Amino acid sequence: AQSVSQHNHHVILSEAASLELGCNYSYGGTVNLFWYVQYPGQHLQLLLKYFSGDPLVKGIKGFEAEFIKSKFSFNLRKPSVQWSDTAEYFCAALDQTGANNLFFGTGTRLTVIP
Amino acid sequence: ETGVTQTPRHLVMGMTNKKSLKCEQHLGHNAMYWYKQSAKKPLELMFVYSLEERVENNSVPSRFSPECPNSSHLFLHLHTLQPEDSALYLCASSQAWGAGHEQYFGPGTRLTVT
Numbered sequence: 001a002q003s004v005s006q007h008n009h010h011v012i013l014s015e016a017a018s019l020e021l022g023c024n025y026s027y028g029g030t031v032n033l034f035w036y037v038q039y040p041g042q043h044l045q046l047l048l049k050y051f052s053g054d055p056l057v058k059g060i061k062g063f064e065a066e067f068i069k070s071k072f073s074f075n076l077r078k079p080s081v082q083w084s085d086t087a088e089y090f091c092a093a094l095d096q097t098g099a100n101n102l103f104f105g106t107g108t109r110l111t112v113i114p
Numbered sequence: 115e116t117g118v119t120q121t122p123r124h125l126v127m128g129m130t131n132k133k134s135l136k137c138e139q140h141l142g143h144n145a146m147y148w149y150k151q152s153a154k155k156p157l158e159l160m161f162v163y164s165l166e167e168r169v170e171n172n173s174v175p176s177r178f179s180p181e182c183p184n185s186s187h188l189f190l191h192l193h194t195l196q197p198e199d200s201a202l203y204l205c206a207s208s209q210a211w212g213a214g215h216e217q218y219f220g221p222g223t224r225l226t227v228t
Contacts, residue, residue, distance in 0.1 A: 004156065032213050043118075044204070044219035051214055090157070100212040101170060104157040 002027055004093050006105035013081050014113050021076040021108050023065075023091030032094040033074040034102070035065055039087045047089070050074065061085070083114045117141045118220035120205050126226045127195065135190040135223045137205030143218075145211040146188040148180060151202040151222065163188060164211035195227045 005024045013019060025031060035047040048059025055067040065076045074091060091105040118139045127133050139146065148160040162170035163182040177199075179191040188205055202224050206217040 030213075034216060036219075043221040044206075046216050046218070049216050092157075094213055096213040101159050101162065102217060103159075106154060106156050 002093075002095055002103050004091055004103050004105040006089075006091055006108050008108045009106070010109045010111070012111045012113065015083055016080050017112075019076070019078040019081045019085070019110070021089055021091075021110070023074045023076065023105060024072050025074065025091075025093040025103075026072065027093065027095040030096040032096065033065070033067060034092040034094075035059065035063070035074075035076050036090045036092060037087045038090065038107075044090065047076070081110070081112050083112045086110060086112045117218050118205060118207055120203075120220040120223050122223060123221065124224045124226075126228060127192070128228055129195060129197075131195075132191070132193040134192065135203055135205075135225075137188040137190075137220055139186055139188075139205075139207040139218070139220075141207060141209075141218060143207040143209050144185055145208045145215070146182060146185075147206040147208075147217065148188065148190050149204040149206065151204055157204065161190075162211060169211060192225075195225075197227050200225055200227045 003026045007022050033050040036044045037047045038044050047063050048057050050057045050067045058064045063078050088107045088109050090107045092102050094102045121136045145164045150158045160174045161180040166182050181189040202222045204222045205220040208215040208217045
């Protein structure tokens with residue numbers, strides 16, 4: 001079955017620390033990949049997306065993610081986090097060769113300590 | 115006006131009640147979605163409408179009944195719900211259904227079934 005795994009459930013960092021959140025997907029074909037963020041009390045917002053081309057994609061607020069096809073991974077990174085990055089982060093994947101729908105991971109809660 | 119709006123934001127209903135959730139998108143999109151977000155679980159896709167036709171029904175119990183009267187509006191009619199149906203219900207829209215299109219989410223309706 002199609003699935004997306006986020007192994008970090010809760011990450012706690014101090015401001016200025018570097019961030020990497022893991023995401024793995026189970027599809028073997030062509031995929032679209034996404035990272036969404038949900039700030040406290042707000043709706044899901046798109047951070048970045050990968051459809052094709054350069055596997056290193058840059059999103060808003062200094063975030064980036066790298067698509068590594070051989071590892072079925074799409075990890076999210078930020079070199080220096082801020083208190084305002086405290087939020088829940090969701091990885092999602094759409095399998096173009098299967099069901100045309102988006103599958104989400106369980107989310108990773110990031111807490112940044114000032 | 116934000117892109118995707120949902121009303122009500124909070125709803126408490128008894129198991130014998132009938133209520134409806136409303137979603138409206140102001141983005142000119144052709145696909146709309148209902149998701150269920152429960153704690154510690156991935157977002158679960160419930161229904162997909164593309165060009166006002168239902169294209170996906172993910173084994174959702176019949177006590178949930180969607181309606182898409184036009185491309186801007188989506189409803190979720192609820193009746194004889196169970197306590198385990200308590201969750202955050204999210205609406206989303208995209209330019210079209212399928213690959214190559216990111217989804218934009220509304221703020222959700224927090225549903226509590228008593």
